[in-house]
Amino acid sequence: MxxxxxxxxxxxxxxxxxxxxxxxxxxxxxxxxxxxxxxxxxxxxxxxxxxxxxxxxxxxxxxxxxxxxxxxxxxxxxxxxxxxxxxxxxxxxxxxxxxxxxxxxxxxxxxxxxxxxxxxxxxxxxxxxxxxxxxxxxxxxxxxxxxxxxxxxxxxxxxxxxxxxxxxxxxxxxxxxxxxxxxxxxxxxxxxxxxxxxxxxxxxxxxxxxxxxxxxxxxxxxxxxxxxxxxxxxxxxxxxxxxxxxxxxDSHAALYGHGGYKSGVVKATYGTGSSVMAAMSKLPTIRNEISTTIAWDDSTTFYGLEGNITHTGSAIDWVRRVLGVENMNTMCQLAAQADSGHSVYFVPALSGLGAPYWDLDATGIFCGLKSATERADIARSAFESVLFQVADVFHLIAEELPEKIEYLCVDGGPTLNDWLMQAQADLLGVTIRRGEVAEVSAVGAGYLAGLAIGWWQGKDELAQLANQGHLFTPRLDKYDYWLNRYKEWALAVKKARLSC
CATH class of the missing domain: 3.30.420.40 (ATPase, nucleotide binding domain)
Known part of the structure; x- marks a missing residue:
């Protein structure tokens, strides 16, 4: 049985x-x-x-x-x-x-x-x-x-x-x-x-x-x-x-499944939209740019700092459909063909911008289009928009945490893209840990249920269950490249927020 x-x-x-x-x-x-x-x-x-x-x-x-x-x-x-x-x-x-x-x-x-x-x-x-x-x-x-x-x-x-x-x-x-x-x-x-x-x-x-x-x-x-x-x-x-x-x-569950009840762990869920979250035992500072919430109650209430990004995976899919690309695998292959020095920046404000801007009037735009721009450049700009939006929120959360961030733990379909995860690590300068189980939200909920029925007696036992998965270590020689692209993307965001 x-x-x-x-x-x-x-x-x-x-x-x-x-x-x-x-x-x-x-x-x-x-x-x-x-x-x-x-x-x-x-x-x-x-x-x-x-x-x-x-x-x-x-x-x-x-x-x-x-x-x-x-x-x-x-x-x-x-x-x-x-x-x-x-x-x-x-x-x-x-x-x-x-x-x-x-x-x-x-x-x-x-x-x-x-x-x-x-x-x-x-x-x-x-x-x-x-x-x-x-x-x-x-x-x-x-x-x-x-x-x-x-x-x-x-x-x-x-x-x-x-x-x-x-x-x-x-x-x-x-x-x-x-x-x-x-x-x-x-x-x-x-x-x-x-x-x-x-x-x-x-x-x-x-x-x-x-x-x-x-x-x-x-x-x-x-x-x-x-x-x-x-x-x-x-x-x-x-x-x-x-x-x-x-x-x-689900985002709270994913953080729990990643072991976010321990200090130094931040979680990013990449899906239709994205959530970047960290937990803490005390109610943190209320900020305009990111949300303060209750992460969970597992006999002790943990609070969370979170930034909700409205369009990440859905932004990539939107660009895929606009370009007439058949499926996501083909979209990834197309993006890989782009020149690393391409000039295109995509701000996916398809229904306004979420964290950290909370601007309902922002509109989606492509910046830097030139006669030499190829479909591959546009495809890659969609993937890069995910990196930059996550970075926006990550840096704000890092400012509020009392301890250094050791890992950004990631989950969700887009995290299976190794290029995307390595680029995210290079931009943030922090190690990214991708678990072996993609459905970490369900695993986190399962851990909480196991505690409730006595399968496990506490978080120390849960920590024994966690697996390391795959680590993406930041490459220092890539940091300046990504930082410069991030700055250019920030200028594109300002244009997206201008009233038309």
Whole structure:
């Protein structure tokens, strides 16, 4: 009988399910793509019911993969606990009595509340209060303003929310609700990303709720990230009675999986967008350029400094489509053909700029185009834009940390590109560690679940499970080259932020 933890990583583009053994090794996995819709300019949505069905499929695939590799049957696999890692900030409203969705999932990429955010920012006192309380700059990426608009659009929405007839939840809460008998909870890391939660007092903030017309009765209780919140009902191949033992935002989970509970570790997740994050035991300084958040609660609350970059992997994919390149492998090959001294700089402000600029009015631009510019130069500029955006945030976080950064631990699909990771190390002047397991968010959630059910007794045991992976050591002779390109890119950013 194999005893495993089922770690579900619900991302923006797919649902992944991993099976972890007591050595922390991934011994089974399944992945299913998710659809994304763009109903109109600025709106980005997903189907909440599709997410639930795709979860079931990915779990079945993970169980089947283990059964086939071990020459056994699914019935011989014991799932000891469920762990959840989820795309953050995306939010959905549903009816408490029936579980029926009242909205689509409003994605973290969705900009539908830009106008409301702009209006709220005009009230400088309120804007400062929001940042001081939540650690987050008023921005449509966060659920608060989108929820406010949704309640206005739902018939009798505000009254129903006041009565507790409506549930407002980030994706983890929606997942838990559907996997259990309607348990409605969230964890501290996800609550901290709603822009409705006071991270110092660790309560739903009454001032913000009142201003946005959101009733506290519609919000879930907040529990630790490592905590058994309930038992599963029968959910596809997942049997009833399995403890749901952790829930945590994906970037936070990735940091935990990288061992970010130790000092000197910073994490960068490269995906559709990117997150650069470091954890600390004390509430750090609130800064305009980067977010202050709750990293996790594993019996001790850890805070985090984070910069959220809106377009990294999605920027590369956008350029790929504009150039008519068939797939990402071909895009990488094309970029490799570029002259290292090319003059093209791409600022992917495709829906404004996130950290550290938080400029909704910035527009995407290519700078330095010449008659000699080749498609390969444009392709490479897309990859370089990822390096430079990560560097922007990394340097700000480094200023706030009390200790020297030993490693930048990386995860996400783009990190499989060795050239990109070596270039990032050369630019930052710090060693980059890429783990052997790409799905480190799920692994981090799995670690938290293992602590909750007693598989591991503490972080010292978890540290024994970590593997080093591949190291990219900075090449000192490349630093000046990348620093000069970084300075030129900074000039391009200034042009992107000019009002047209």
């Amino acid at each position: 194999h005893s495993v933890i089922l770690a579900i990583d619900e991302g923006t583009t797919n649902v992944k399910s991993l099976l972890l053994d007591k050595q922390g090794k991934v011994i089974g996995k399944g992945s299913v793509p998710l659809s994304i819709s763009f109903p109109s300019a600025g709106l980005v949505e997903q189907d909440p019911l599709e997410i639930i069905e795709k979860m079931k499929v990915s779990i079945a695939l993970a169980v089947d993969s283990l059964a086939q590799s071990e020459g056994t049957i699914a019935e011989d696999i014991e799932i000891a606990a469920v762990a959840i890692s989820n795309q953050r900030e995306s939010v959905v409203l549903w009816e408490r009595s029936t579980g029926k969705p009242l909205t689509q999932v409003m994605s973290w990429q969705c900009r539908r509340s830009e106008s409301l955010c702009e209006t709220l920012r005009q009230d400088e006192a309120f804007s400062r209060y929001v940042q001081a309380a939540t650690g987050l700059t008023l921005d449509p990426m966060f659920p608060a303003t989108k929820v406010s608009l949704a309640l206005q659009q739902i018939p009798d929405g505000h009254a129903r929310a006041e009565r507790g007839d409506i549930c407002i939840g980030t994706i983890n809460a929606w997942m838990v609700w559907n996997m259990t008998n309607n348990v409605f909870v969230t964890d501290a890391s996800n609550a901290a990303r709603t822009q409705l939660y006071h991270i110092g007092k660790q309560v739903w903030d009454e001032t913000i709720l009142e201003r946005l017309g959101i009733a506290a009765a519609a919000l879930p209780p907040v529990v630790p990230s490592s905590h058994i919140v309930g038992l599963t009902r029968e959910f596809g191949v997942l049997p009833q009675g399995v403890p749901v033992a952790s829930q945590i935002g």
